[in-house]
Amino acid sequence: MTVSPPAEPGRRERKRLQQLDHLADTAWALFEAEGYEAVTMERIAAEADVAKATLYKHFPVKEALLRHRFHRDLRQSVASLGDVIAAEPAGTARLRKFFALSAAWSEQHRAYLLPYVQYRLAERRCPEDDSQRSGLERIFTALIAEGQAAGQFRTDIGAPALTVYLEFLYLAALLRWLTGQAPALQAEFDTMLTLFLGGLEVRA
Template sequence: MPRPDSALPEASAPDAGRRERKRQQTLDHLAQTAYRLFETLGYDAVTMEQIAAQADVAKGTLYNHFPVKEALLAHRFHAELAATLAELRPALRQLPSFAQRLARILHASAHWSESHRAYLGPYLRYRLATLQPGAHDGGRYPRSGLHELFASMIADAQSTGELRSGLAAELLAHQLQFLHLGAMLRWLDRPGTTLRAEFDAAISLFLHGAASGDKA
């Protein structure tokens, strides 16, 4: 005869799913409210207290979900970037080489970044901080999926011989992500340059390294 509590795990699964959906809805609501205030008042002028009041939540609730403004910005941007990547995937599958697929992604990233330039400084500082060892968010917030896409593309290119297989795809994806973020920081710091050109330089560095093509 089954134990009386044997069905509890199954019964609790829908509850856990509902709680997670509710949590995600709260995160989205807070991030959307914050972004509207950023657009209306300017990012620097908006306080966490204003966001909480506009979202009609207690300050403690806001800080429990998002400890800093940059986290709200990242949540919003990652949702947008995830949607962009989902739209790109069919086109990526039609491209014959890793280099072409990578260029397509980063050129799309350049277009998106240029339309969000006013927010990229605080966003990138936050992203670089959360990429450091020991600074992970424990999966509390959705990511854009770019790192996973890089890793998958690199693994595929290694399997076909396009890229060297001596290094783990995960490691190479991590390095590529830093090149991606570094190119954006350089672009922000150099008025008059184009982000697409910075990304093309990053692609060349990733594919060919910094070695001279000349033989001794």
């Protein structure tokens, strides 16, 4: 799996990202130690040794801190994910491998995923700041494009457009699991992916 990396940040941007990482990592340590619901923004600011105004400038709510942490972790893991996924044949096998890895990660972070997903869905548009984007669309686009190049997927619709459909199906499956409508995330992802790949119609 080949995913184009985001542009390398300049010195000023690197310093800003270091501060965002510090705030998000401080919040994460508190969430793990004291519980997500119990930790306040004021507590995070005090532990990070910054003014409350500084914290709120970058992260208006706790869910934004989760977003930064999760998205950074995904971007940093793209290379290792790519090596594992690339061991599978291009097309369906690689998509299924990605969702198997995603299910395992989600199981480990379930306590935080519902507020994170709800926050993302409530955002009016995707963040323009690349550091606040997950990179998931890059992964999906790469996997679909590789499947198209291998003759496994249809090519009359471009990979970026198909990625949009897949992202919404992914979120729907995740929400069904998080809200108790689906008992097992891996099975829910399998069902979702089968629907995405094969469509809804019964074929003779």
